Amino acid sequence: MKYQAENAVSSFFYYMWNAWCEEECRTVFKEMHPHFWEKWSLMTDKGIFGAAERFYAELTDRYREKLVERAVSLYDGKARRKHPDDSEIKVCSDCGSTEIEIQAWVDVNTNEYHSDVDDDIWCSRCEDNVETYSKQSFLEKMQEWWKSNSTDNLEYLTGFKTSDFPSANSGQTFTEAADEWWNDKNYDEKRNIYLTNN
Incomplete structure (x- = not known):
């Protein structure tokens, strides 16, 4: 199997952290899996952090290649992880x-x-x-709170004054400016504002 070294490294560590288990050991090492699973267990006795490196160092080149090929076949080190949708968080x-x-x-x-x-x-x-809650539901809860604020509260939160915005239909209204200010905030900024004022 052809792969680039830097991608193989990230694939290997991602694989070892997210997928490595006795079943994977059996898949990679076939009839030799009991020996390698015992070796893996010994590496984790010193702690899980660094176990993948210690395990890899104990393998011969032949078995290292098998392990890395399996990792690369499952995880492409160049691929970007899809960020979960807000409804899933x-x-x-x-x-x-x-x-x-x-x-x-x-x-x-x-x-x-x-x-x-x-x-x-x-x-x-x-x-x-x-x-x-889902993150999406919490965002909706904060949005409902934002929409329910009085003009006085919006002035306090944004620092804008209604008197700074013309009452005629030319230009941006106070409400539009306040909504734009709120919508420019990221999730954590909105959350901090919401929690501070509730």
């Missing part, structure tokens, strides 16, 4: 933070994931157990 329903965690059961010997607890979600920002 989970955030804290109270503060909109993406810094949320879920309790998971992981085998301490193999670091293999077994299951998780859907109703035990922790928000690092709120320092509490929370429910989740």
